Amino acid sequence: MKTRIAVTGIGMVTALGFGTETNWDALVAGRSGVRYITRFDTTGMRATIAACVDLPEDQPGEPLSVSARVERMGEAAIAEALAQSGLSAPFGGPLSIGVPPVEIEWPQRSSFGAVTYPALIEAAQGTVPLYEEFLFGGAGTRLAERFGTTGVPQMVTTACASGGSAIQLAIEAIRNGETRKAIAAGSDASLQPETLIRFALLHALSTRNDPPEAASRPFSLTRDGFVMGDGAAALILEDEEHARERGATILGYVLGVGEAADTFHRTRSSPDGLAIVRCMERAIADAGLSPADIGYINAHGTSTPENDKMEAMAIGMLFGEALPPTSSTKSMIGHTLSAAGAIEAAICLLALQHQILPPTINQEDVDTALGLDTIPVARPHTFRAALSNSFGFGGQNVSVVLGAAD
Amino acid sequence: MRRKVAITGLGLASSHGEGRAVHAALLGGAAPVLDEARFAPYPIHPLPPLDFAAVIARRELRQMETWQRLGVYAAGLALDDAGLRERVAEIDLVVAAGGGERDWALDEQILAAAPDEAGRHRMLMDGLRPTLFLAQLSNLLAGSISITHNVAGSSRTLLGEEVAGAEAVRVMSARIAAGTSELGLVGAAFTSERLDMLLLYAMGNQLHRGPWEPLPARQGMVLGSGAAFLTLALAEGATAPIAILSHIATDQGRPEGRPARLAALLAAVPQRRAGCLVISTASGAVAPTRDELAALGVAPDLFSADLLGHTVEAAFPAGLALAALAIAAGTPQVLVTGAGQWRGEAVALLERPGLLERTA
Numbered sequence: 022m023k024t025r026i027a028v029t030g031i032g033m034v035t036a037l038g039f040g041t042e043t044n045w046d047a048l049v050a051g052r053s054g055v056r057y058i059t060r061f062d063t064t065g066m067r068a069t070i071a072a073c074v075d076l077p078e079d080q081p082g083e084p085l086s087v088s089a090r091v092e093r094m095g096e097a098a099i100a101e102a103l104a105q106s107g108l109s110a111p112f113g114g115p116l117s118i119g120v121p122p123v124e125i126e127w128p129q130r131s132s133f134g135a136v137t138y139p140a141l142i143e144a145a146q147g148t149v150p151l152y153e154e155f156l157f158g159g160a161g162t163r164l165a166e167r168f169g170t171t172g173v174p175q176m177v178t179t180a181c182a183s184g185g186s187a188i189q190l191a192i193e194a195i196r197n198g199e200t201r202k203a204i205a206a207g208s209d210a211s212l213q214p215e216t217l218i219r220f221a222l223l224h225a226l227s228t229r230n231d232p233p234e235a236a237s238r239p240f241s242l243t244r245d246g247f248v249m250g251d252g253a254a255a256l257i258l259e260d261e262e263h264a265r266e267r268g269a270t271i272l273g274y275v276l277g278v279g280e281a282a283d284t285f286h287r288t289r290s291s292p293d294g295l296a297i298v299r300c301m302e303r304a305i306a307d308a309g310l311s312p313a314d315i316g317y318i319n320a321h322g323t324s325t326p327e328n329d330k331m332e333a334m335a336i337g338m339l340f341g342e343a344l345p346p347t348s349s350t351k352s353m354i355g356h357t358l359s360a361a362g363a364i365e366a367a368i369c370l371l372a373l374q375h376q377i378l379p380p381t382i383n384q385e386d387v388d389t390a391l392g393l394d395t396i397p398v399a400r401p402h403t404f405r406a407a408l409s410n411s412f413g414f415g416g417q418n419v420s421v422v423l424g425a426a427d
Numbered sequence: 428m429r430r431k432v433a434i435t436g437l438g439l440a441s442s443h444g445e446g447r448a449v450h451a452a453l454l455g456g457a458a459p460v461l462d463e464a465r466f467a468p469y470p471i472h473p474l475p476p477l478d479f480a481a482v483i484a485r486r487e488l489r490q491m492e493t494w495q496r497l498g499v500y501a502a503g504l505a506l507d508d509a510g511l512r513e514r515v516a517e518i519d520l521v522v523a524a525g526g527g528e529r530d531w532a533l534d535e536q537i538l539a540a541a542p543d544e545a546g547r548h549r550m551l552m553d554g555l556r557p558t559l560f561l562a563q564l565s566n567l568l569a570g571s572i573s574i575t576h577n578v579a580g581s582s583r584t585l586l587g588e589e590v591a592g593a594e595a596v597r598v599m600s601a602r603i604a605a606g607t608s609e610l611g612l613v614g615a616a617f618t619s620e621r622l623d624m625l626l627l628y629a630m631g632n633q634l635h636r637g638p639w640e641p642l643p644a645r646q647g648m649v650l651g652s653g654a655a656f657l658t659l660a661l662a663e664g665a666t667a668p669i670a671i672l673s674h675i676a677t678d679q680g681r682p683e684g685r686p687a688r689l690a691a692l693l694a695a696v697p698q699r700r701a702g703c704l705v706i707s708t709a710s711g712a713v714a715p716t717r718d719e720l721a722a723l724g725v726a727p728d729l730f731s732a733d734l735l736g737h738t739v740e741a742a743f744p745a746g747l748a749l750a751a752l753a754i755a756a757g758t759p760q761v762l763v764t765g766a767g768q769w770r771g772e773a774v775a776l777l778e779r780p781g782l783l784e785r786t787a
Contacts, residue, residue, distance in 0.1 A: 064545040065552065082544070122526045122565040122586060125626065127537075127547060136539040138531055138622035142629045152631030153769070157525050157565070158587030162770050166681060173594045173679045173771055176586040178524070178565045186583050190598065197605045214544075218551050219560035282520065282582040284573045287490060287561050296579075414561070415570025417582045 023309070026192045026275040027264040028423075030108070030257030031367050032101030034094045035354040036072035036250055040101060044354075045371045048379040049399040053234035053353050055248050060084040061214050068226040070233040071212050072250030072355030088123040090210030092160040094253035094360075095120075099168055099206060106257040107269055111169020114200045117190040118161050119183025119207035119359040120176050125155050126213055160208075170204060181321070182280075183207055184254070184362025185411040185419030189278040191258050201263040207363030208253035217249060223288065227324060237356075238383035239322035239349035240329050240395045247323040250355025254363040256370075273370040274424035276310065276406060279303025283416030290331045296418055297335035301408060304420035308406065315345050315422070316404020317378055319365045321412045322349020323356050332410065333391035345408070348381040348396040362411035366421050369407040373425040378402045429604045433668035433780065436509025436658035437748045438501040438614065441735045442472035442651055445504060451752045453734045461639050462620075468636040469629075471619040472651030472736030483575050492528040492562040493652075495571050498616030501654035502572045505612060509658040510666075518658075519580035519608045520569055521599045523591035523615040523740040527563035529623045530555065568616065578612060589710060590679055590771020591615075593743040597675045597773075599659055614656030615740035624650070633712050633768050642730040643720070648711040648768060651736015655745035662780065670754040670761075672747070673697060674776040682714065685772065689722035689764075692774045696762065699776075704728050704758045708746035708765035710737045715766035723764060743773055750777045 033040065036054025037047035047054070054072040060079050063069040076093055078085050085093070095118065103109060129151055135141035145151070153159055161176035179186045184207030191205035220226050227236040227246035237248040256275070264271055281303060283296035290297055305312060321332055329349075336344060350368050351357075357364050372379055377399055384397035409421045439450045442460035463470040479496045480488060482503050488496065506512055533554040537547055561567055566584040573582055583598075585591040592615045602608035618624075628634050628648060635647035662671055674697055678688045707727035709716040720726070731746045732738075738745055743765045750761035754777055763775045 062544040062548065065549055120586065122524075122563075124526060124529075124623065125630075130534070131538060131541070131547075136541075137535055138626065141538070142622070142626050145626060145630045147632045148630045149632065152627060152633070155627060155630075156588060156769055158591065158767075158770060161587065162679070165679070173587070173590050173677045175594065175598075176591070178584045178586050179569075179582065180564065180566045183566075190583070193598075193602065193605075193607065196607075197601055199601070214548050215551055215555075218548065219555060219557075219563075222552070222555060222557040223560060280581040280583075282569075282573045282579050284577045284579050287567060287570055287574065413566065414564065415567045415582070416573050417566060417570065417584075 024196060025261040026195055027259050027261045027271045028256050028273045028275060028370055029259055029264050029269040029271060030102035030106030031272060031370060032098035032255040033364060033367050034074060034097050035252040035364060036074055037354060039097055041371060048350060048353060049377060051380050051382045053382060055233045055236055055355055057233055066217065067221040067228045068217060069230045070236055071248060074251035083128060086126050086154060087121060087210050087213055088154050088160045091120055091208045092163055094210060095164050095206060095208035096167060098253040098255040099164060099204060102255040102257050112204060113171060114202040115172045115194055116165050116170035116204045117175040117177060117187040119187040119363060120161050121209050121211045121359045122157060122178055123155055178359060179417035180413030180415055181358055181361055182411040182413035182417045182419040183359035185421050187363060188275060188366055188421055189280060189419060192275055192278060195258060195260050202259040204255055205258055206255035207360035209357050209359040210251045211358055212249045212251055225325060235383050237324045237352045239324040239352050239381055240388055240391055240393060241383060242386040242388045244324040244326060244329060246325050248355040250357040252354060252357035252360045252364050254360060254367040256367060271426045273373050273426050275421060276424040277304050277308025277422040279307055280419045283418060288414050289327055294331055294335040294338060297332065297412060298339050300418040301339050301420045304422050308422035310406060312340050313343060314406050315408045317372060317407040318345050318347040319369050319407060319409045320347050320349045321410040322351055324351060333393050337392055344393060346378055346394045346396050348379055350379050352382045362419060365409045366423060369409050369423040373407055373423060376401060376403060430606060431662035432600045432603045432659055432672045433662035433665045434657050434670045434672055434751045435660045435665050435668055436505045436511065437751055438505030438508060438656035439748050440477060440497060440501045441653035442475060444475055445477060447752060451756060454753055457734060459639060463639060466625060469625060469634050470639045470649050473620055474652035487575055490558045490561050491571055494527045494616055494618045495562055495568050497618060497654045498568045499571050499575050501616060502612060502656045503576055505656035505658050506576055511658055514610060515577045516579045518578045518610045518612050520572060520578050520582045521595040521613045522569040522584045523595040524565040524568050524584050524586060525740055526565045528621060530559055531622050588739055588769060589742050589765060589767035590677055590773060592740045593677050593765060593773030596744060596747060597677050600672055600675055603659055603661055609661060611659040612656060613659060614744045616654035617738040617741045619650035619652045619736055635711060642709060642711055642733050645711040646713060648737045651738050653735050653738040653741055653745060655741050655748045657744060657747060668780040670751040670777040671780055672775065673778045677773040679771045685718045686722060689718060689772050692772055693722055696774055696776050699762060700760050703760040703762055704753050705762045706731060706746050706750050708742045710768040712768035715768060719764055719766040747775060754779050
């Protein structure tokens with residue numbers, strides 16, 4: 022019998038606000054966090070909207086770097102989760118966190134007045150704070166040191182599946198007996214001009230800029246791409262006995278995780294849908310459940326024509342006639358990329374706690390061919406287990422099964 | 428009950444070339460292959476021509492730059508070395524990664540034009556190749572390995588410079604030991620011929636300037652292009668294990684605690700036998716290298732960075748691969764150590780298959 026992994030703290034930051042309560046209220050109300058981007062100039066860009074988390078440190082013309090925003094949001098989410106769990110820093114267990122790759126950005130690159138790389142390298146010599154800001158391991162390490170986590174912080178990047186992979190690494194460490202508690206998190210702030218341009222060049226983004234709130238419309242006939250989102254979430258995970266021994270309130274459980282790599286294409290799922298089916302199947306089996314036990318699916322549901330079609334097909338293949346109600350909360354918070362797996366697992370836990378299904382908004386023209394109950398409006402529902410899907414560019418797929426507290 | 432983990436295949440590519448024989452020949456010490464002019468004052472160990480097109484389909488090659496090509500190539504070498512081509516569908520993959528190459532020419536055009544913000548965005552929109560993003564994304568080295576070699580178990584990518592390379596091996600090894608995976612492919616690639624990487628490390632004052640010097644005499648890192656992938660499997664039942672990975676441990680914390688963490692990591696290594704070889708993957712970065720050498724007490728037999736240059740995420744996997752080659756050449760036991768240029772420490776102990784079983 023596997024140890025059950027209890028969740029004793031949840032923290033969340035999205036474009037809907039800071040804190041799980043704020044987020045849950047907005048999600049149930051069907052509010053959108055998508056708006057026009059104001060922290061940089063979007064003149065001439067195909068996509069000019071995102072689910073932005075702007076911070077007081079953002080100055081006109083000098084927005085925070087990806088790395089700095091990842092760190093700020095990650096800190097807020099972890100601090101909230103830790104406070105709820107009744108634990109405090111130094112945490113004394115490991116941190117697994119989904120984070121985006123970072124690099125020096127244009128405001129820094131162009132700040133030295135150099136016009137060639139050799140000149141830039143000489144001019145930038147010894148600007149140690151920038152080096153520390155833009156190391157791949159920089160932001161995650163600062164979070165680890167801020168909260169006193171143990172060992173090497175696992176900074177995982179499996180693109181849009183990173184948050185799910187982080188949960189998986191953390192529960193593996195607990196099940197292996199390496200630790201009795203861990204922080205699993207995700208934080209992403211990839212929204213900077215060059216990333217927005219790169220995604221647009223791949224035709225991955227919605228260009229339905231007006232009105233912004235209607236752009237992210239998973240499972241609709243007029244879905245035309247995803248909307249980038251900033252966000253972070255953190256879960257405090259413990260083996261159940263550890264949580265009970267210290268008298269912690271158990272908010273829910275991470276019952277199982279499954280992953281499956283797709284060898285078909287960098288940005289598309291295999292047309293047979295089998296890698297996604299295998300991924301969901303493995304997660305449900307890891308939880309010791311059968312598909313009939315899943316009462317709700319929080320879909321990857323990016324609002325791209327391709328993903329939503331493939332995901333609906335794969336859900337149909339696995340669940341047959343008895344499709345669980347399925348929503349994509351990306352309709353409200355955008356696609357938070359490396360954080361999505363953690364944020365959406367947190368949303369599943371909140372849904373299980375409240376016994377309410379969060380909606381997919383913008384369903385005026387639902388794509389009925391997909392055959393899903395997409396939950397256009399939040400509604401009460403009695404269920405014990407939920408499935409959260411995350412499928413990444415590069416064929417990295419992770420599904421997580423969350424369970425209600427007893 | 429922990430199961431024993433074996434290294435069953437090696438995929439190595441570096442400035443010296445590719446494969447086991449080329450790299451086994453380095454173990455007695457060898458002159459470095461250098462390019463001291465191209466990025467002067469920073470010497471680097473350049474990549475030799477490798478026949479990427481022989482193993483990577485043309486349409487896939489177009490979506491990668493050198494970093495991904497090199498990693499995909501070395502991963503393929505490891506699969507061939509282990510004879511695992513028939514079992515790729517069940518292999519779990521863990522990659523330690525930085526990111527892929529930028530378009531330096533476009534960057535310099537923009538720097539020279541010094542446009543306003545909107546003008547800069549226009550130059551990026553007009554100038555960036557759409558596929559370059561896929562070559563840059565950190566997790567797409569693993570993605571490209573899955574696509575090219577059909578590796579279809581799980582796939583994970585860890586960020587975080589040197590210690591990510593060690594942590595990747597530790598995580599994969601722990602899964603096999605715990606029975607949640609049967610076969611693993613783990614490793615990393617690094618290209619030193621990259622202006623964007625030189626910029627990052629120069630900002631940290633981490634690069635050695637001037638003529639090449641052996642590691643203990645360096646005042647910073649001398650980067651090298653290289654990739655190292657290992658296949659890991661359960662020792663029991665492995666048909667031709669190269670070495671037993673009998674111990675691997677990592678740690679990380681603030682720099683002031685590094686000497687104590689290194690001492691604790693070394694103290695926890697199982698007993699070293701007479702004839703135990705010590706390979707250090709020290710980066711050359713001043714303070715961590717000093718702390719690593721002090722913790723070891725005696726000079727290592729080999730610095731991997733002397734032979735290959737410092738390969739960042741690939742440095743620890745490359746150290747393990749060199750250690751496995753030493754075991755294959757008859758050394759009974761090898762200790763591999765490393766301290767990241769900024770954060771992170773790791774140790775591993777490799778032993779000759781059979782040696783362990785006799786004394787267990």
